[in-house]
Amino acid sequence: MAKQPNFDAAKRQLDAALGRLAAPGDPSPYADQPPVWDEPQRPEWVAVPDAPSPAPLPVQTSEALTRLLIGAVVLGLDGLGAHAGRWERAAGMERGIPTPDQAGLDIPVRAPGDPRFRHGLIGWVFETEAELRPQGNPLQWLRGVAGHFSGSVFSAVLDGLPHLVPRMQRAESGEQETARWVARGQLEEQRSRAFASAALDDMLNQAIPYLASQRGVQQAVSALVRSPAMDDAIVALARREGVRHAVAELVRSPVMEDAVTYLVATQAMDEAINTLAHSPALVELVQTQSSSLAGVVVEEVRERAVSADILVERLARRILRRPPRAQLPPDAQGLFVSRSRQR
Amino acid sequence: MSNVMQQEQTRPLSPGVTRVAKLGPIYARYAGFVSRAMAMLVDLLIIGAVLIAGGIATDFFLRTSGLPQFVRFLASQIGWVLPVSEFFVSAGFELVMTLSFSYFYFAFFYLFGGATLGKYLFGLRVVSANGRRLTTTQAALRVLGYAVSALALYFGFFAVLVDDKRRGWHDRIARTAVVHSWKARPDEEFLRRVLDKLD
Numbered sequence: 237m238a239k240q241p242n243f244d245a246a247k248r249q250l251d252a253a254l255g256r257l258a259a260p261g262d263p264s265p266y267a268d269q270p271p272v273w274d275e276p277q278r279p280e281w282v283a284v285p286d287a288p289s290p291a292p293l294p295v296q297t298s299e300a301l302t303r304l305l306i307g308a309v310v311l312g313l314d315g316l317g318a319h320a321g322r323w324e325r326a327a328g329m330e331r332g333i334p335t336p337d338q339a340g341l342d343i344p345v346r347a348p349g350d351p352r353f354r355h356g357l358i359g360w361v362f363e364t365e366a367e368l369r370p371q372g373n374p375l376q377w378l379r380g381v382a383g384h385f386s387g388s389v390f391s392a393v394l395d396g397l398p399h400l401v402p403r404m405q406r407a408e409s410g411e412q413e414t415a416r417w418v419a420r421g422q423l424e425e426q427r428s429r430a431f432a433s434a435a436l437d438d439m440l441n442q443a444i445p446y447l448a449s450q451r452g453v454q455q456a457v458s459a460l461v462r463s464p465a466m467d468d469a470i471v472a473l474a475r476r477e478g479v480r481h482a483v484a485e486l487v488r489s490p491v492m493e494d495a496v497t498y499l500v501a502t503q504a505m506d507e508a509i510n511t512l513a514h515s516p517a518l519v520e521l522v523q524t525q526s527s528s529l530a531g532v533v534v535e536e537v538r539e540r541a542v543s544a545d546i547l548v549e550r551l552a553r554r555i556l557r558r559p560p561r562a563q564l565p566p567d568a569q570g571l572f573v574s575r576s577r578q579r
Numbered sequence: 580m581s582n583v584m585q586q587e588q589t590r591p592l593s594p595g596v597t598r599v600a601k602l603g604p605i606y607a608r609y610a611g612f613v614s615r616a617m618a619m620l621v622d623l624l625i626i627g628a629v630l631i632a633g634g635i636a637t638d639f640f641l642r643t644s645g646l647p648q649f650v651r652f653l654a655s656q657i658g659w660v661l662p663v664s665e666f667f668v669s670a671g672f673e674l675v676m677t678l679s680f681s682y683f684y685f686a687f688f689y690l691f692g693g694a695t696l697g698k699y700l701f702g703l704r705v706v707s708a709n710g711r712r713l714t715t716t717q718a719a720l721r722v723l724g725y726a727v728s729a730l731a732l733y734f735g736f737f738a739v740l741v742d743d744k745r746r747g748w749h750d751r752i753a754r755t756a757v758v759h760s761w762k763a764r765p766d767e768e769f770l771r772r773v774l775d776k777l778d
Contacts (some may be wrong), residue, residue, distance in 0.1 A: 538614070538702050539766040545611020546765055547773055552612075552740040 300431075302365045303424070306358055307432025310425060352418050355425060359417030362424050609745035610703045610757045612737070621697030626681050633680075634673070682722050689718040694760070702761040708754045717753045724749025 370377050447453045460466055473479050486492055499505055512518055553559070641647055688695040690713060693704045705721070707713055713721070728735020728748045735748030750756060 534700065534702075536766070537700075538761065539764060540769060541614040541617055541701055542611065542759075542763050543765040543767075543770040543773070544613035546770060548613050549611060549740050552737075556741060558741060 296369065298365055298369050299362075302362060303428045303431045304435055306361060306424065307428035307430070308436070310429050311432055311436075314429075355419075355421030356414055356417040357421065358424050358428070359419065359421030362420055363417065608759045608763045610701075610759055610763075611745055612739045614701050614703060614759075615698075615739060615757055616736075618695065618697035618701045618703055621700055622684070622695045625696055626677075626684055630677055630680060633676070685722045685725070686718045689713050689721060690715055698757075702759055702763070703757050704760045705755055705757050708756055713753075713755060717755055721749050721753035721755050724752035727752060 685695060688698075689705050692699075693706065693712060698704065705713060707717060724735070724747075728738075731748070739745050739747045744756060746756060
């Protein structure tokens with residue numbers, strides 16, 4: 237409480253100083269003091285505001301969706317093309333054999349499809365998507381969409397009526413447009429394939445943990461795994477030649493070797509092995525199992541030998557025309573209780 | 580193996596089973612021909628391995644020690660030292676070593692363990708006819724009896740097949756018997772399968 241007057245005085249001085257700084261016309265309280273450095277020695281650098289970084293372009297959802305769809309279709313076609321030959325061989329189909337209605341006609345064997353058509357189609361899809369993308373004034377967008385479709389319809393009509401418009405002009409404009417579509421299609425096909433591949437991988441990676449964390453999915457998977465149908469399915473799957481071949485190739489593949497090599501070389505594996513090796517329970521289990529296994533083998537060998545004893549004796553006695561033993565192993569008393577011998 | 584033996588040593592005995600001092604329980608079932616032959620085969624393999632290793636070691640010793648040269652020098656000086664060729668001397672030496680080692684092997688294990696290594700494996704024990712441990716004389720006689728059984732075209736061994744107590748000639752000579760140290764029982768399934776085929 238005794239320090240209150242000092243505090244009030246300091247507050248008044250601070251308010252006065254702030255008031256002088258705030259007044260633009262007031263002289264600075266430090267105006268009469270010399271500068272701390274000479275003018276020529278003043279450093280040249282000055283703080284400049286940060287340059288505005290280019291704002292990331294917003295992701296066009298419709299373009300990404302189009303790219304995903306096109307990429308998925310392209311990947312699917314790639315897979316189809318890779319397997320189609322094998323399926324045809326499995327179905328006993330042969331290429332180049334004319335159908336009955338083609339027999340006798342000179343129909344040339346056509347080469348595989350021209351990729352220009354595919355590229356043009358892809359390019360057209362992307363240009364259409366760009367045309368139909370909502371942007372700017374909604375009215376202008378609607379007008380653009382209408383013009384696009386009407387233009388397409390109009391082009392289709394013109395194509396159907398070749399005599400109305402000189403063929404040369406239409407051909408030139410069409411070729412230019414087609415070339416543009418093909419060029420863009422070539423580019424977009426590669427982009428879409430990579431985009432779809434990355435998206436599918438990412439979706440799978442995210443979907444598996446998400447599904448695994450769902451209780452309903454866990455129950456369903458548990459019920460499925462325990463069901464007899466799953467046993468039958470696994471047995472049927474394991475019998476398939478393709479699965480065996482795939483497993484064999486996987487085991488022989490360098491990828492598996494690299495994975496195992498990497499796994500063995502990891503410190504986590506060393507720690508795991510050390511932990512297991514020092515586990516008393518595991519050591520006891522291994523020793524018990526080893527000794528019990530050896531005991532089982534020895535017992536089996538002994539039992540087989542005793543069986544062979546009986547068989548060989550039976551055979552020998554039959555050859556020598558002796559009656560078989562009435563009692564194979566004489567009892568203990570017969571051996572040990574022989575009073576005449578003990579005397 | 581050791582666990583099995585320990586279990587046999589500590590297992591309470593059933594009626595009619597006698598525990599012989601330091602030999603464990605004897606179930607007093609006379610061991611048959613095949614069990615004994617298999618045990619003998621194991622023993623002969625062990626003896627052969629040891630003799631081969633010993634022969635290699637002896638050969639190394641003779642080649643590096645100069646002993647053969649010394650013996651030849653003596654032979655050149657004294658004609659009666661080597662009255663026969665070197666081959667017969669070597670063969671005789673090996674025969675003597677083989678018989679000596681085999682004799683020692685069987686007698687030692689019969690006397691101190693009641694069974695050789697092969698008989699341990701097949702759960703067999705050599706005991707006196709009265710069920711007691713073998714004496715030194717019995718152990719020595721039994722090993723000598725092997726020679727008797729073998730010299731008569733091995734009939735002494737095949738006598739195990741027809742003797743009521745499954746004794747060979749060497750057992751009769753030394754008054755011994757070979758019994759099981761475990762509750763010998765046949766592999767009934769195997770036995771039934773073979774008997775069905777034979778019948």
